[in-house]
Amino acid sequence: MSCTSVNTKTLIGSIEKIIAKSAEIGYSEELFKELKDDLKYVSDKMTLTEREALLFALVMDESLDGGVRFSNLTTKLNCSSMQLLSFITELDSLEKRKLLKSDSRRKSEKENYLVPKNIILKVKNNETIEAKQNETMSEKEFFDEMSDIFYDIDNEREIIEAIELLMKEYAHLPFCAAVRDLGIPKLHYNEKLLFYTFCDEFVNENSEDLCERDYLNHFNKSNKRYMKKMLSENRCSLLTNKIIEGKNNDGIIDLNSMSLSKSVKENLFPNFYISANDCNCKSLIPSTSFVEKEMFYSPVVEQDVNTLIQLLSKENFASIQGRLKERGFRQGFACLFYGSPGTGKTETVNQICRKTGRDVMIIDVSKIKSAWVGESEKNIKNAFDKYREYVERMETTPILLFNEADAVLGIRKEGAEKAVDKMENSIQNIILQEMEQLNGIMIATTNLTNNLDKAFERRFLYKIEFDRPNTEVKSKIWQSMMPNLSSDNAMTLAKKYDFSGGEIENIIRKCEVESILYNTDITLEILEKLCNNEKIDRRQSATTKIGFKQ
Numbered sequence: 001m002s003c004t005s006v007n008t009k010t011l012i013g014s015i016e017k018i019i020a021k022s023a024e025i026g027y028s029e030e031l032f033k034e035l036k037d038d039l040k041y042v043s044d045k046m047t048l049t050e051r052e053a054l055l056f057a058l059v060m061d062e063s064l065d066g067g068v069r070f071s072n073l074t075t076k077l078n079c080s081s082m083q084l085l086s087f088i089t090e091l092d093s094l095e096k097r098k099l100l101k102s103d104s105r106r107k108s109e110k111e112n113y114l115v116p117k118n119i120i121l122k123v124k125n126n127e128t129i130e131a132k133q134n135e136t137m138s139e140k141e142f143f144d145e146m147s148d149i150f151y152d153i154d155n156e157r158e159i160i161e162a163i164e165l166l167m168k169e170y171a172h173l174p175f176c177a178a179v180r181d182l183g184i185p186k187l188h189y190n191e192k193l194l195f196y197t198f199c200d201e202f203v204n205e206n207s208e209d210l211c212e213r214d215y216l217n218h219f220n221k222s223n224k225r226y227m228k229k230m231l232s233e234n235r236c237s238l239l240t241n242k243i244i245e246g247k248n249n250d251g252i253i254d255l256n257s258m259s260l261s262k263s264v265k266e267n268l269f270p271n272f273y274i275s276a277n278d279c280n281c282k283s284l285i286p287s288t289s290f291v292e293k294e295m296f297y298s299p300v301v302e303q304d305v306n307t308l309i310q311l312l313s314k315e316n317f318a319s320i321q322g323r324l325k326e327r328g329f330r331q332g333f334a335c336l337f338y339g340s341p342g343t344g345k346t347e348t349v350n351q352i353c354r355k356t357g358r359d360v361m362i363i364d365v366s367k368i369k370s371a372w373v374g375e376s377e378k379n380i381k382n383a384f385d386k387y388r389e390y391v392e393r394m395e396t397t398p399i400l401l402f403n404e405a406d407a408v409l410g411i412r413k414e415g416a417e418k419a420v421d422k423m424e425n426s427i428q429n430i431i432l433q434e435m436e437q438l439n440g441i442m443i444a445t446t447n448l449t450n451n452l453d454k455a456f457e458r459r460f461l462y463k464i465e466f467d468r469p470n471t472e473v474k475s476k477i478w479q480s481m482m483p484n485l486s487s488d489n490a491m492t493l494a495k496k497y498d499f500s501g502g503e504i505e506n507i508i509r510k511c512e513v514e515s516i517l518y519n520t521d522i523t524l525e526i527l528e529k530l531c532n533n534e535k536i537d538r539r540q541s542a543t544t545k546i547g548f549k550q
Contacts, residue, residue, distance in 0.1 A: 011045055011123045014038035018057040019076075026078030046099070046129045052090045059100055060115045060123070067114030098145070099129070117151075118144055125291065140286050142170045146196070147204045150218065159218060160189045163196050178268050182243060190227055191238055193218060198244060198260050203269065211256040231255055270393060284361050284390065284398055290354040294480050295344055296473045296501065297466075304464045305348060308335065312356040312441060314396065332438025334459055336409075337445045338452070339466030342502025345445040348466075349401055358441070359398040361387055365407050377426050384434045391440040402444040409444060410451050428453065435459040468500055477501050481508040489524055497531045507534055 017038045025031045032039065032050060042053040058076050062068035068076075070091065074084050091113070094100040100113050115123075122129055149162045164185070167176050179185070184195055197215050201207040207214070216224045230236040231246070232255060238244045246258040260268070297305060310316060311333070321331045337345040353360050363383055387400045402408070408427055432455055435442065444460070446452070457463070469477060474494035479485055481504060499507070507530045511522045514530075 009038070009041045010126045011042060012126070014041045015057040015060060015123070018042070018054060019061045022054070022058060022077055027083055045126075048094075048099075049090065051087065052094055055087050055090045056094060056099060056115070059094075059113050060120070063114040063120060067112040069112055101148075116148055118148065138286070138288070139173055139175055140288065142166065142173055142175065143200070143203045146200055150197070150200055154218075156193055156219060156223065157189060160192050160196075163192075174270070175268055182264070183241075187237060190219070190223055191236060194227060194236070195238055195243065198258075199268070202260060202265065208265075209257050209259045212258075215258055228255065231258075284359045285353075286359050287353045287357050290350040292354065293347060293351060295348060295351060296469065296476045296480065297344070298470065298473065301464060301466060304462070305352070308462060308464075309352055309355055312352060312358065312399075314357060317356075317397070330436070330438070332435070332440055332442070333461055334435050334438060334442045335444070335462040335464070336452075336456075336460040337443060337464050337466060338448060340468055340500060341447055342500030343466035343468060344501050345466050346403055349399070349403075349443055349445065352443075353399060358396055359394075360401050361390065361398055362401045362403055365402065365405055376423050377430060380427050380430050384430075387440065397440050400440060400442045402442070404446065405444040406446045406448050406451075409446050409448060409456050410453060428456075432456065432459060468498065471495055474499065474504070477504050481505060482511070489527075492524075493527065493531065496528075497534075499531070499534065503534055507531060 015038075018035055021035050022031060025034060031054075035054075039050040039053050042048065042057065043050050046053065046056070048056065055073075058073055059068055061076070071081065071084070073087075074081055077084065091100070095102070098116065099119055101116050102113055119129070145166055146163060149159060149166070153159050153162060167179065167185075170176055184192060187195070194215060197218060198210065201210055201214060212228065216227060219227060227236070231239065234240065236244075239246070242261050243264050244258055245261045246254050295305075311320060324331050337348060339345060349360065352358075363380075384400075387398075390398050408424070408431060435456075436459065471491070471494045474497075475487070475490045478490040478493055479487065482490075507527070510530050511527065514520070514526060515522060520526075
């Protein structure tokens, strides 16, 4: 198979060249001349000076092995200690930008520098890393750093010191102000550690009810015993002040079911909090969490998606809603994405969120339904109530997503007598009513094509059918996911196999596995073999009978 190499610079590629050339030439004017293009690429991509880019690359080279002492960089640059000292300013700048950190788990390693895991991931994904002031940084970035602290530090007091420093750096955030109002900074460090553990687990692990093993995970052996005793005897101030709570069984606190109290969660995490018991849906997913991905559509679908993006852009959405309000029309927008599996419906929602800067609240239909009479209806109502709170509270209206909503968009059952049928009809009636009153943005995705209830069809203002890609689009998808694939081979595969974008992605993922396992180049023959195995052959011989042999 003919594969054409692509001469596109990446952060990883440029950093590898910087590391290799530094070892070969050493610190000199010639080094900067030789690395001019790669240093400029890293500098532009990460908003750095060329000297900062050089220092960052050298530290990153050692980061996966535990980091490197600053003094040991003399070896990597083949320079004197005095020459290395000229990089102190760059070191401080990279630390302030959180692009480097000191591994301070032990006193003896205060000079051990490494690149944080979240930055390594951004470099690996070739993401642009812009310089930000702490005042512009989000709560998500704050909690990402808190997660790193819990992961990297194993000393209780040092964890609290690191978090308190973080709280000072991000003092402008509403979370930090709410923590101060709760009086957390005045507590003993053991109680502080317990409180921040609950916060970290709630935001970063999406865990509300924690068992003893989880919330005491960062305590040493003696302090675990002490805190367990304090909690069981209800003498912990977090309990007495109702900051955390546990199930009360005849006056005894159940230590295997502890959580932040509902009022505290609502106060601390207005943009995160959704009670799993109340709404049975996921928390808001930030728009910044979606990675940019190139999408390929037919011309009609592309035009419809672009129209929707324009509508939901921050520049247009408010004025459009205002105009509709003046005319006496409903101001909410309900959209339906329907079509075959793997045609990009869900990923399109992700990209719309990313491009319009809108967070998304996902409704898990399977969790909405309950075996208890009336609970399902209560769950769906609570979910819409929570979404309304977000719309009222947040500056940018989030998107409410019913993903894979086949179970609630089907034709309603007339004269339903079974309890299950009655429950499903009730859920559908609630959703229809909420869509009439919608003041935000709702998107539903479904594989249904012929079984959509007419009442839903009327209430969806925009309906976009995601059809299976034609040959030209399939060829583009193949080359997008496998850049070294020649255009002729991409077209050959596109013509031969009627795959959706999701199925093509499956094959590319299996190619990566084959390449790693067998250390071999992927040929057209291997690709066709993987393509042939992708579809399950459901054909069966007419003479074949299933059952026991007579």
